[in-house]
Amino acid sequence: MNNKLFLSAALLMSMTFSVSAQENTPVAEPSGQAATIQGCGEIVLYNKPPSTRNMHFASIGSIDGQTVSLKSRSFNLSAGKHIIRVQEHITEASLTRRRGEAKNYHLIEFVVEANKKYSLGAKYIRKNRNKFATGEYWAPAVWKTSDVECSA
Numbered sequence: 001m002n003n004k005l006f007l008s009a010a011l012l013m014s015m016t017f018s019v020s021a022q023e024n025t026p027v028a029e030p031s032g033q034a035a036t037i038q039g040c041g042e043i044v045l046y047n048k049p050p051s052t053r054n055m056h057f058a059s060i061g062s063i064d065g066q067t068v069s070l071k072s073r074s075f076n077l078s079a080g081k082h083i084i085r086v087q088e089h090i091t092e093a094s095l096t097r098r099r100g101e102a103k104n105y106h107l108i109e110f111v112v113e114a115n116k117k118y119s120l121g122a123k124y125i126r127k128n129r130n131k132f133a134t135g136e137y138w139a140p141a142v143w144k145t146s147d148v149e150c151s152a
Contacts, residue, residue, distance in 0.1 A: 039079040039114025040150040046073070049121035055143050056092070058122040061085040061105065076150060079114040083107060086140040088122035095129055095137065103135035119144035 049055035059070045062085040063077065070087075087105040112118075123141040131137050 040076050041079060041112035041114060041116040041118065042148055042150055043075045043077065043084075043110070043112075043118045043120050044073065045120055049119065049143055053143055054124045054126070055121040055141065056088060056090040056124055056138075058120055058140060059087045059089065060120075061087055077112045079112050082110050082112060084110050086120070086122070088138045088140075090122055090124050090138060092124050092129075094126065095124070103133060104138075106135060106140055108140050115147055115150050117146045117148040117150075118142045 043060070045058060045060065047057055049057065060068055060072070060075065061070060062068060063075065064082050064084075068075070085105055085107055110118075119142060121141055121143050123139050123143075125137055125139060128136040
């Protein structure tokens, strides 16, 4: 399987973000019934992602509408699409904020592939550092993907 990622961003409320090498497509079972691809993947958050890539810590506040602990750093998810609320924690000297000014979260659509581990962070976009209200100063980004044995 090709390890290259397909990353796309488009608006979905706040933002849509898809990470997938292939879509979650129906698979024919011996009985002729269609079923979805089984399996799970993992999203991991690191306190110190690579700053050389303008990556910063991000937290996840909810998955598919269910609130999760902001202290969690690892999430096992079933293969397929999930709606995730990602919040940035950018510590950048060139970024000055006023209270209530920045849109520091995005709702993203995240496509999880079976047996994949995604390292997720907040990418700081310097050229948009003054676009707080729209949230254009940052974007959720996968900075590393690896294979992992996952069982739910």
